[in-house]
Amino acid sequence: EDxxxxxxxxxxxxxxxxxxxNCSYTVSGLRGLFWYRQDPGKGPEFLFTxxxxxxxxxxxxxxxxxxxxxxxxxxxxPKPEDSATYLCAVQASGGGADGLTFGKGTHLIIQP
Amino acid sequence: GAGVxxxxxxxxxxxxxxxxxRCDPISGHTALYWYRQSLGQxxxxxxxxxxxxxxxxxxxxxxxxxxxxxxxxxxxxxxQRTQQEDSAxxxxxxxxxxxxxxxxxxxxxxxxxxx
Numbered sequence: 001e002d003x004x005x006x007x008x009x010x011x012x013x014x015x016x017x018x019x020x021x022n023c024s025y026t027v028s029g030l031r032g033l034f035w036y037r038q039d040p041g042k043g044p045e046f047l048f049t050x051x052x053x054x055x056x057x058x059x060x061x062x063x064x065x066x067x068x069x070x071x072x073x074x075x076x077x078p079k080p081e082d083s084a085t086y087l088c089a090v091q092a093s094g095g096g097a098d099g100l101t102f103g104k105g106t107h108l109i110i111q112p
Numbered sequence: 113g114a115g116v117x118x119x120x121x122x123x124x125x126x127x128x129x130x131x132x133x134r135c136d137p138i139s140g141h142t143a144l145y146w147y148r149q150s151l152g153q154x155x156x157x158x159x160x161x162x163x164x165x166x167x168x169x170x171x172x173x174x175x176x177x178x179x180x181x182x183x184x185x186x187x188x189x190x191x192q193r194t195q196q197e198d199s200a201x202x203x204x205x206x207x208x209x210x211x212x213x214x215x216x217x218x219x220x221x222x223x224x225x226x227x
Contacts, residue, residue, distance in 0.1 A: 044155070
């Protein structure tokens with residue numbers, strides 16, 4: 001069974017204080033690992049797709065990296081508007097569901 | 113351009129009633145997905161469509177849940193004889209196609225409350 005575990009569950013940072021969010025996964029063949037951002041009352045907003053170990057993607061203050069067992073979302077010099085819940089999901093390459101398996105997310109708060 | 117549209121945004125109904133939730137995907141997206149997000153839980157995959165067919169219904173929690181898609185566009189998720197444990201946010205997503213790593217883009221969901 002595919003599993004995704006995110007840590008920490010919640011993280012409070014000061015504005016400008018860099019940190020990393022972790023996503024550990026177990027999947028029967030990885031087709032893709034996805035990062036989303038979710039604001040309260042909204043649907044998840046797509047950030048990145050990573051396909052293979054060693055791959056990195058960047059967007060503004062966010063950088064996602066991937067190994068064979070985990071992914072990190074690095075946030076550099078965050079601003080209050082980066083406050084949100086960050087979700088990690090995997091899609092397996094087997095013949096089963098094409099749906100994503102999500103972790104429970106990391107609730108990130110950036111204080112001014 | 114327009115994103116994934118879901119209606120209603122909120123639905124309150126009594127236990128035992130049937131409900132229909134609607135999803136209008138991004139134009140040109142052939143794959144459509146339904147998920148459920150319960151309080152304190154991660155998103156749970158329910159079903160997906162490629163065109164009008166649903167190759168995988170494994171995530172539907174019971175036979176009270178069904179979904180259809182007609183014309184390769186709008187989809188409806190129907191819950192019959194609702195129970196209190198069905199209370200959740202139901203999210204719809206679409207992508208250009210299934211099975212080719214295309215990212216799924218989500219609507220803002222329908223918040224369903226069963227009294």
